[in-house]
Amino acid sequence: MIITFHSYKGGTGKTLLSVNLAISLANKGKKICLLDLDFRAPSLHAIFKTAKPEYWLNDYLSRTCKIDKVLTDCSSNYVTKGKMFVGLANPSTEAIQEMVSKDRKWEMKALGRLLSLKESLLKELHFDYVILDTSPGLQYNSINAVVSADIVLVVTIFDKSDVEGTQRMISELYELFKKKTGVILNKVPIESLPSKNPKRKQIDLETLQLPMVGVIPCSCDILDAKGECFLAAEKPNHPFTKTLQKIATKIEHYQL
Ligand SMILES: Nc1ncnc2c1ncn2[C@@H]1O[C@H](COP(=O)(O)OP(=O)(O)O)[C@@H](O)[C@H]1O
Ligand SMILES: [Mg+2]
16 A cells, blocks of 8 residues: 655655654554655655665666665664665755756656556565655645555644645545545644643634544654654654554554
């Protein structure tokens, strides 16, 4: 199954959640492939510093190499049960500029390449889940990752324009491609969490009219980690890990 993390705005937590969902699913004994498809702002290379791949995902999409030259097995450092492989995007300035300037024709070919990658990862390499971390918004490479998905997880913050953008993407993009969609509301101030503080105005999730699968508070533990946060690996009883485990179980049972 392919799970794509997407969002309307940037910085909502896609990368953090992709990494930690990958760990949570692997710890259920699954074989996971986590791919950085955010070619505009690659991130996973800075998180999985020990991964030193021969090739980047950029090379795979340009037909320079096969996928086995891109993937690195990161299981031993992060997961206790299953397997977790990671594929990185090239973070060099030249590579980012090159990817940003690709035209529609190239992106159409890249979609074909991504769809055949999906087949080989699931059917030949026997991954249970492939998690795609993408760029925000409606550019071609994000839409390609959405089109390739079985499930789209949209990460939004409690911000009027982000919530509106998410609602629009649901009706104009994910429904168009008939994708199962779940929304994760991230970075919620602790005091605004439903049922935390009866005296304070709380977020009414119903009014957002979004297919919610998880609500995650803004957490100092995450901020302190400066973007290198593996709570799902390091703190199994942390509320963040518990929420991701619940999302992982929903995905396992396809309850979105
Ligand atoms: N729930 C949270 N609490 C605190 N900080 C968070 C939370 N979620 C994400 N962050 C931080 O916000 C920043 C952006 O997250 P990131 O996953 O890189 O977003 P995106 O991939 O959507 O651009 C990172 O520094 C990350 O650690
Ligand atoms: Mg990111």
